[in-house]
Amino acid sequence: MAKEQIAVAELVLNMILGKTGGTRVDYFPQKPDFPFDAVYEQAFVHATPESQGISSDLFAALLRELDASKDTEMHHFMALRHxxxxxxxxxxxxxxxxxxxxxSMCKSITGMAIGMLxxxxxxKLDENIYDIFPDHINAFSKIFRPVITVENLLTMTSGVTFNESGIVSGNDWLGSFLNASVNGKPGTEFQYNSLNTYVLSAIVTKRTGETLTEYLTPRLFGPLGITKYYWETCPKGITKGGWGLFLCAEDMAKLGQLYLQRGKWNGQQLVSEYWIEISTARHLKTQNDTYGYGYQLWMEQRPGSFxxxxxxxxxxxxxxDMDMVLVTNAGNKEMFQDCIMLNIIRKYFPVNYHPADVLPENPLSYSLLKRLCGELENGENNNRSTSLRGGWKRNVVSRRKHSDKKYSYRISAAVDRPSDHHSFMRAVSGRTYVMEQQNIGIAPLFVQVFxxxxxxxxxxxxFTYDAGNFCVFFTEGEVIHKLPVGFGKAADGCVDLHGEHYLVATLGEFARDENDIPVLKLEVTFIEECVKRKAHIFFHEDNGIEIRWNETPGKKMILAGLSSITEELSGNFLYNSLLGDHNITTELLHRLMEQTIEPAVRGYLKRPEETGSIDTDE
Incomplete structure (x- = not known):
C-alpha cells in the first residue's frame, strides 16, 4: 500500500472518528486578505448587446434559466463581444x-507560461521530465522510468499514478510524482491529473529560478492590468499551477480576450501566435467523450471554440468565429465539461447560431436586462433563495438532558409566529451553548481539504441582538467567529481560519419544523469560494439545541469523489490495520461519511456563571 493511500485512509478515518487537526502536509497560512484598495487597471468598455449584434432578450432568457436551474449555483457571469x-x-x-x-481553470494559464518558456x-516540448529533475529520482526509478515529455504533461497523458488525492501524504509532491508508477505508455491515453500541471509549474521554477507567479507577473498579469490575484503554493514553495488561483471575473475575461487577439495585447505579443495555434488544437479524445483536449485546455462543442x-x-x-468570450463562476453540483450549466449556455449559442454585426438598439429590452441583473445582484427574483426552506430530515442524535429550573424560560414560548424573528432574536440573545460533539468546523469540507x-x-x-443587529458567534479552537446575520438579505462578515481570512455573507431565516420546534436556518456563503455552509439550529424545550449541518456542493459530489478511493482501500490489509478495533465495511464507511458530511450535533445551555462576555464591537 503506497504511503499516499495510507494518508488518504487516515484523513477519511479521522473525519469519520471525529478527530480534528491537520494532515501529513505542513500547514502554513498563505492566503492574503482581498486587496480592496488595489486599483483595478484596464477595465473593459461596456456596450449594449444590440450594438454588438446580440439581443438583450437572449441574455435575459439565459440568465433566468441559469438562475432557475436547481443544478446551477451562479456567482458571476460576463459576456464580451469585439x-x-x-x-x-x-x-x-x-x-x-x-x-x-x-x-482547474488556471491550468490554462500554466499552459501559457510553458508556451512563453x-x-x-x-x-522544449519533447524534453524528458526525468532529465529536467535528475536529483529528485531514486536509483530504481532512474533505471526503469519510461520517457515522459513536457508535451505528455500538457495533454494529460503522462500516465503517472500520483494524483490529486496523494498530496495529503506529505510535503514533497514533486518527488512523489517523479518516483510514482506509470500506467500504460505515456502519450497514448488521456488521464486527467492535476499533478501534471503542478509539475509544469515546477519546470518553470527549475528553468527560471522564479515561481510561476513571479514568472508570469511581468509577462502576463502586469501587461493585462491584473492586480488582484493570488496563487497558492505547495509546502515546498512551488506554485500549485493546476489549482489554487484566486482571480476576478473580468480578469478571467482578459485571458480569454488575449487568445481571441492571437496573444497580442495593446500592441505587445504576450503569447506567441504559434502557441495559440498549437495549444488550442485538439490533440486527443478525452475519456468522457467530450469535445477533446489541447494543451491544458478543453475543446468546446462549437467548431473552433475552446x-x-x-x-x-x-x-x-x-x-x-463570433469574436466572443463568456466567463462564469459558480458552485455547481457537477464537476467538469459535461454539466447542466454549460449545456444551458450551449443551448443559447448553438453551432448554427451566428450573431449579426449590429442590431437596432432596443432600449426597452436593454432596460429590462439591466433591471434583471440588478434584481439578481440584490438577491431579488432569486430562485435559489428557497434553499433555506423545507427539507426537514430527522437525524438521530443523542439527547442529553440539561434542564434546570433556573433556565425554564423556553425559546418556543417566546416566539408566537414563525415570521416574528425579532422576538426570536431577543429570546436567544445572550445565550451560549456548549456543543457535545466538537469536531465540526464553520468552513465546508471543500475549503478545509483544498x-x-x-x-x-x-x-x-x-447569540447577541443589539441595536437591531443579530450576530451568531462560533467558538472554534482559540478563535471566535462573529457572523452578522441578515434576514432577507445576507450580511457581510469574515472568518479567521488559522490566520487565513475568508469573506462570508450570512443569510438567516426563522421557521418552525413539522413538530412546531423553532429553527434558525443559517446559510454562510464563502464569497471567494464555490461553497456554502448551512446550519439548521433547532431550539428544544429542554434548553438544548440540535444543529444539522450541510454544505453545497454537498454529499453527493463528495461521496462520488471518495467512493473510488474507499473501494480501492477497503480490501487492503494495511488499511484494515488502521481501523484497529473499528469494524468498518465499505458500505458502513459510506454511511459514516454521509453523517460526517451532514452531521447532526447536540448542544446544551451554558450556565450564566460559566459564560464569558461576548465582544459585540465591530
Missing part, C-alpha cells in the same frame, strides 16, 4: 469585482 462587455451579472451575495477561486528557448475549465463552474469560453486548513472543531455557539 472586446466590449455586453452583459455582466453578479448573483447575490457575490459582489462585483471580488476575486473567486478558479480551480518555449518561445524564450528555455524548454475553454479554460475549472470544476463546479469556473469557465472562460472562447468563440473565435486549502489544507482543517478545523479545530466548534465548541460553543452564542
Amino acid at each position: 472586446g466590449k462587455v455586453i452583459c455582466e451579472c453578479n448573483f447575490a451575495p457575490y459582489p462585483k469585482g471580488m476575486w473567486h477561486i478558479t480551480h 518555449i518561445e524564450e528557448e528555455k524548454l 475553454e479554460y475549465n475549472g470544476m463546479l463552474g469556473q469557465n472562460v469560453i472562447i468563440y473565435p 486549502h489544507n486548513n482543517m478545523t479545530d472543531g466548534i465548541s460553543e455557539i452564542s
Whole structure:
C-alpha cells in the first residue's frame, strides 16, 4: 500500500472518528486578505448587446434559466463581444469585482507560461521530465522510468499514478510524482491529473529560478492590468499551477480576450501566435467523450471554440468565429465539461447560431436586462433563495438532558409566529451553548481539504441582538467567529481560519419544523469560494439545541469523489490495520461519511456563571 493511500485512509478515518487537526502536509497560512484598495487597471468598455449584434432578450432568457436551474449555483457571469462587455451579472451575495477561486481553470494559464518558456528557448516540448529533475529520482526509478515529455504533461497523458488525492501524504509532491508508477505508455491515453500541471509549474521554477507567479507577473498579469490575484503554493514553495488561483471575473475575461487577439495585447505579443495555434488544437479524445483536449485546455462543442475549465463552474469560453468570450463562476453540483450549466449556455449559442454585426438598439429590452441583473445582484427574483426552506430530515442524535429550573424560560414560548424573528432574536440573545460533539468546523469540507486548513472543531455557539443587529458567534479552537446575520438579505462578515481570512455573507431565516420546534436556518456563503455552509439550529424545550449541518456542493459530489478511493482501500490489509478495533465495511464507511458530511450535533445551555462576555464591537 503506497504511503499516499495510507494518508488518504487516515484523513477519511479521522473525519469519520471525529478527530480534528491537520494532515501529513505542513500547514502554513498563505492566503492574503482581498486587496480592496488595489486599483483595478484596464477595465473593459461596456456596450449594449444590440450594438454588438446580440439581443438583450437572449441574455435575459439565459440568465433566468441559469438562475432557475436547481443544478446551477451562479456567482458571476460576463459576456464580451469585439472586446466590449455586453452583459455582466453578479448573483447575490457575490459582489462585483471580488476575486473567486478558479480551480482547474488556471491550468490554462500554466499552459501559457510553458508556451512563453518555449518561445524564450528555455524548454522544449519533447524534453524528458526525468532529465529536467535528475536529483529528485531514486536509483530504481532512474533505471526503469519510461520517457515522459513536457508535451505528455500538457495533454494529460503522462500516465503517472500520483494524483490529486496523494498530496495529503506529505510535503514533497514533486518527488512523489517523479518516483510514482506509470500506467500504460505515456502519450497514448488521456488521464486527467492535476499533478501534471503542478509539475509544469515546477519546470518553470527549475528553468527560471522564479515561481510561476513571479514568472508570469511581468509577462502576463502586469501587461493585462491584473492586480488582484493570488496563487497558492505547495509546502515546498512551488506554485500549485493546476489549482489554487484566486482571480476576478473580468480578469478571467482578459485571458480569454488575449487568445481571441492571437496573444497580442495593446500592441505587445504576450503569447506567441504559434502557441495559440498549437495549444488550442485538439490533440486527443478525452475519456468522457467530450469535445477533446489541447494543451491544458478543453475543446468546446462549437467548431473552433475552446475553454479554460475549472470544476463546479469556473469557465472562460472562447468563440473565435463570433469574436466572443463568456466567463462564469459558480458552485455547481457537477464537476467538469459535461454539466447542466454549460449545456444551458450551449443551448443559447448553438453551432448554427451566428450573431449579426449590429442590431437596432432596443432600449426597452436593454432596460429590462439591466433591471434583471440588478434584481439578481440584490438577491431579488432569486430562485435559489428557497434553499433555506423545507427539507426537514430527522437525524438521530443523542439527547442529553440539561434542564434546570433556573433556565425554564423556553425559546418556543417566546416566539408566537414563525415570521416574528425579532422576538426570536431577543429570546436567544445572550445565550451560549456548549456543543457535545466538537469536531465540526464553520468552513465546508471543500475549503478545509483544498486549502489544507482543517478545523479545530466548534465548541460553543452564542447569540447577541443589539441595536437591531443579530450576530451568531462560533467558538472554534482559540478563535471566535462573529457572523452578522441578515434576514432577507445576507450580511457581510469574515472568518479567521488559522490566520487565513475568508469573506462570508450570512443569510438567516426563522421557521418552525413539522413538530412546531423553532429553527434558525443559517446559510454562510464563502464569497471567494464555490461553497456554502448551512446550519439548521433547532431550539428544544429542554434548553438544548440540535444543529444539522450541510454544505453545497454537498454529499453527493463528495461521496462520488471518495467512493473510488474507499473501494480501492477497503480490501487492503494495511488499511484494515488502521481501523484497529473499528469494524468498518465499505458500505458502513459510506454511511459514516454521509453523517460526517451532514452531521447532526447536540448542544446544551451554558450556565450564566460559566459564560464569558461576548465582544459585540465591530
